[in-house]
Amino acid sequence: MAAEWLEESSRGPHWLGFLADASDLLAGTLDPDMVPAIIAQVVVPRLSSWCAVYTSDNSGPLRLVYLWHADEARIDGLREQLADMDVDAADTRVTSMIHLPESQVLAVPLTARGRGLGMMCLGRPDRFPDEVIQFAEDIGRRAALATDNARLYAQQAAANRALQRSLLPPNEPEVPGLDYGVIYEPAGEANEVGGDFYDLFKAGDDSWRFAIGDVCGTGPEAAAVTGLARHTLRLLAREGYGVAAVLGRLNQAILEEGERARFLTLLHGDITPVPDGLEVRLVSAGHPEALRLKPSGKVEAVTTPQSLLGVFHEVVFEADTVHLDHGDVLLAVTDGVTERRSGGRLLDDDGGLAKLLAECAGLSARAVAERIRRGAAEFASEPSADDLAIVVLRAR
Numbered sequence: 426m427a428a429e430w431l432e433e434s435s436r437g438p439h440w441l442g443f444l445a446d447a448s449d450l451l452a453g454t455l456d457p458d459m460v461p462a463i464i465a466q467v468v469v470p471r472l473s474s475w476c477a478v479y480t481s482d483n484s485g486p487l488r489l490v491y492l493w494h495a496d497e498a499r500i501d502g503l504r505e506q507l508a509d510m511d512v513d514a515a516d517t518r519v520t521s522m523i524h525l526p527e528s529q530v531l532a533v534p535l536t537a538r539g540r541g542l543g544m545m546c547l548g549r550p551d552r553f554p555d556e557v558i559q560f561a562e563d564i565g566r567r568a569a570l571a572t573d574n575a576r577l578y579a580q581q582a583a584a585n586r587a588l589q590r591s592l593l594p595p596n597e598p599e600v601p602g603l604d605y606g607v608i609y610e611p612a613g614e615a616n617e618v619g620g621d622f623y624d625l626f627k628a629g630d631d632s633w634r635f636a637i638g639d640v641c642g643t644g645p646e647a648a649a650v651t652g653l654a655r656h657t658l659r660l661l662a663r664e665g666y667g668v669a670a671v672l673g674r675l676n677q678a679i680l681e682e683g684e685r686a687r688f689l690t691l692l693h694g695d696i697t698p699v700p701d702g703l704e705v706r707l708v709s710a711g712h713p714e715a716l717r718l719k720p721s722g723k724v725e726a727v728t729t730p731q732s733l734l735g736v737f738h739e740v741v742f743e744a745d746t747v748h749l750d751h752g753d754v755l756l757a758v759t760d761g762v763t764e765r766r767s768g769g770r771l772l773d774d775d776g777g778l779a780k781l782l783a784e785c786a787g788l789s790a791r792a793v794a795e796r797i798r799r800g801a802a803e804f805a806s807e808p809s810a811d812d813l814a815i816v817v818l819r820a821r
Contacts, residue, residue: 473553474549478546537569602820635818636694654675690711692708702751765801
């Protein structure tokens with residue numbers, strides 16, 4: 426390490442500062458489409474007159490993804506020249522030279538973690554000094570690592586988006602006499618799977634079910650419990666089990682997961698259209714209480730608090746029955762709404778959610794859901810650190 430430090434120090438503080446700035450720029454993005462642009466603009470004009478960045482996917486042919494020239498008017502002409510340059514003939518293991526009329530071309534392989542990712546080609550009209558070649562190789566190593574990190578992050582984010590979609594309803598059913606609105610917003614980074622979920626599905630000829638839940642934590646472990654809960658709810662509901670029985674069996678299924686188990690709060694309900702509105706039977710297992718809004722603006726809690734899931738073996742759940750007259754609204758949220766924090770206060774302190782809901786009298790279900798979402802967002806200036814799910818059911 427001392428020898429490497431002495432070698433870099435001999436290049437002078439000016440060059441060391443250049444390398445430090447380049448590293449900061451390359452480390453500052455996880456967007457794989459941005460990295461080639463940063464590479465090119467780091468080296469031009471400091472090391473070369475122009476830079477062409479090539480990448481390859483799964484060991485395929487090299488493909489030009491970004492081109493930059495100190496004289497922007499010459500980019501189109503240079504692009505035509507590069508179309509005739511055989512970049513695939515360049516050595517993929519060590520830095521080499523490629524022939525191009527009117528330019529000396531330095532081809533620096535982009536290799537990270539033992540995998541070839543592409544090629545950084547630098548061009549200038551005169552010979553490349555040894556010192557510039559060394560710096561180009563340094564930049565190439567940093568650029569390759571940044572490229573690989575961005576690709577891995579993008580792949581993980583895409584996989585988790587697909588997983589997240591698989592944990593949400595595939596479609597929105599039509600329910601006679603019901604106007605509904607749902608909002609789901611995962612918090613955290615793009616490579617995290619949220620712990621909140623909701624569902625709405627047909628359970629029988631004249632019966633529909635809904636659910637809104639919150640699994641402890643995020644990531645693959647939470648996703649596993651979310652998947653278990655969602656599929657268990659659908660399976661048992663379609664086999665004719667009532668909402669209380671479904672939660673009892675789901676509780677046992679979660680506990681049987683052993684060390685992989687995560688506790689879960691859940692509001693699960695059965696919706697049956699009746700002549701004067703909707704009949705709803707629901708169970709709240711450790712979940713924030715559901716609220717009913719009357720057209721007059723009156724708001725009341727309609728669920729009895731019961732044990733959350735995945736904690737106790739001997740639990741018996743009982744369903745509450747709620748009638749929704751035409752125009753009544755039932756609101757269910759996760760704690761990303763009720764526990765939204767601003768300083769030392771929570772949104773639901775002193776009945777904050779009920780007050781927010783009371784302002785929604787006369788609105789459609791989707792408008793109510795959006796109003797609650799906006800109220801939660803505006804309650805604090807900083808972004809939310811928790812997932813958020815909102816389900817609004819309104820009897821037409």
